[in-house]
Amino acid sequence: MSERFTGSFTQQEPIPQAGIDAAMRVLQSGRLHRYNVAAGEHGETALLEQEFAAMVDAKYCLAVASGGYAMATALRAVGVKAGDKVLSNAFTLAPVPGAIAAVGGVPVFVGVTRDLTIDLDDLAAKADQASVLLLSHMRGHMCDMDRLMAICGAAGIKVIEDCAHTMGAKWGDTHSGRHGVMGCYSCQTYKHVNSGEGGLLVSDDDELMARAIMLSGSYMLFERHLAGPPKEAYAQIKYETPNISGRMDHLRAAILRPQLADLETQVQRWNDRYRAVEQGLADTPGLTVIKRHAKESYVGSSIQFLLEGWNGEAVNAAIARCAARGVELKWFGGAEPVAFTSRYDSWRYAPSEAMPGTDEILRGIVDMRLPLTFSESDCAQVARIIRAEVSAVYQAS
Numbered sequence: 329m330s331e332r333f334t335g336s337f338t339q340q341e342p343i344p345q346a347g348i349d350a351a352m353r354v355l356q357s358g359r360l361h362r363y364n365v366a367a368g369e370h371g372e373t374a375l376l377e378q379e380f381a382a383m384v385d386a387k388y389c390l391a392v393a394s395g396g397y398a399m400a401t402a403l404r405a406v407g408v409k410a411g412d413k414v415l416s417n418a419f420t421l422a423p424v425p426g427a428i429a430a431v432g433g434v435p436v437f438v439g440v441t442r443d444l445t446i447d448l449d450d451l452a453a454k455a456d457q458a459s460v461l462l463l464s465h466m467r468g469h470m471c472d473m474d475r476l477m478a479i480c481g482a483a484g485i486k487v488i489e490d491c492a493h494t495m496g497a498k499w500g501d502t503h504s505g506r507h508g509v510m511g512c513y514s515c516q517t518y519k520h521v522n523s524g525e526g527g528l529l530v531s532d533d534d535e536l537m538a539r540a541i542m543l544s545g546s547y548m549l550f551e552r553h554l555a556g557p558p559k560e561a562y563a564q565i566k567y568e569t570p571n572i573s574g575r576m577d578h579l580r581a582a583i584l585r586p587q588l589a590d591l592e593t594q595v596q597r598w599n600d601r602y603r604a605v606e607q608g609l610a611d612t613p614g615l616t617v618i619k620r621h622a623k624e625s626y627v628g629s630s631i632q633f634l635l636e637g638w639n640g641e642a643v644n645a646a647i648a649r650c651a652a653r654g655v656e657l658k659w660f661g662g663a664e665p666v667a668f669t670s671r672y673d674s675w676r677y678a679p680s681e682a683m684p685g686t687d688e689i690l691r692g693i694v695d696m697r698l699p700l701t702f703s704e705s706d707c708a709q710v711a712r713i714i715r716a717e718v719s720a721v722y723q724a725s
């Protein structure tokens with residue numbers, strides 16, 4: 329009998345006890361709305377913002393309802409209006425083009441490389457088409473950020489970073505989310521901290537953050553923010569900015585604060601698991617492991633590999649054989665979107681010119697989640713199964 333894996337790819341760890349205790353205190357207080365605080369109390373949400381800003385060396389932070397809301401708010405704050413073009417990744421997740429569509433923007437998709445990062449040659453070629461780039465560090469892969477910032481700087485492009493998969497990651501000494509004018513993070517269950525839903529937005533810019541705080545629905549209570557700009561920043565903005573409610577509440581913030589305090593440890597644990605799978609897959613015939621840049625310190629909460637040049641039938645066969653042995657892989661390159669969408673031609677509301685080189689890479693991308701409920705030996709087992717099944721299909725074809 330060949331071995332079979334029995335873990336669940338969607339099972340995260342429980343919320344730490346400190347988070348459960350803090351959540352109970354919020355529930356007992358009855359004060360769940362972020363601006364509902366007792367005299368002398370700051371509230372969990374404002375404290376979370378302060379702690380996250382300090383963690384990523386940002387001046388300001390705003391906690392919001394979701395990562396998608398954070399991105400749409402950032403786009404609004406930088407002034408994207410209906411009909412404006414916004415550059416973004418051809419390979420990312422649906423909430424990214426969705427955020428552009430939410431503000432009436434028109435995505436201009438930029439291709440992907442074999443390292444699964446944005447194609448900087450393609451970005452340079454399209455740099456004259458828009459003045460904003462919503463850059464997605466999709467699946468935690470960071471491009472050469474020095475070159476990206478040079479291209480965008482020269483073209484006068486404002487960069488907003490989608491860090492849904494890079495909370496806890498760095499390029500050199502700089503935290504992901506701190507290269508652009510605003511950085512957006514998700515606190516959704518499948519990301520690096522888990523409050524079910526939630527998002528964080530960071531910036532050093534007084535005007536952008538004042539706008540974002542007004543947009544999120546702060547009424548005239550912005551002075552209660554501990555990680556917001558001084559009140560002078562709101563002088564005009566408070567009259568001119570619509571309220572598009574998307575605040576985070578104290579309950580979610582209470583759950584998140586102990587998780588943030590633990591993030592560094594969790595990142596290590598993710599990377600131990602990532603390396604166990606990566607090692608187990610090395611030199612598998614027909615399978616390409618994704619290269620990581622020396623300047624990138626990543627968070628291995630999922631792993632990708634390429635089945636380059638494989639036909640769809642063979643990819644499906646390998647995935648089905650792994651599934652039969654308990655290993656859940658996702659084919660990001662599938663032509664028909666199943667359960668999620670991650671490629672530009674799935675988003676038919678935002679038509680794009682064809683990108684044959686990108687299509688070729690997209691066709692080969694396979695993805696697997698690595699929840700922390702897996703042990704390192706689980707990860708080694710999962711890698712053995714993938715290796716065996718991918719090799720079997722490759723050799724037969």
Ligand SMILES: *Cc1c(COP(=O)(O)O)cnc(C)c1O
Nearest residue numbers: 394395396421423490492514516
């Ligand atoms: C999850 C995700 C987001 C944001 O997701 P929300 O569910 O809105 O918090 C943004 N970008 C990518 C690449 C994601 O995977």
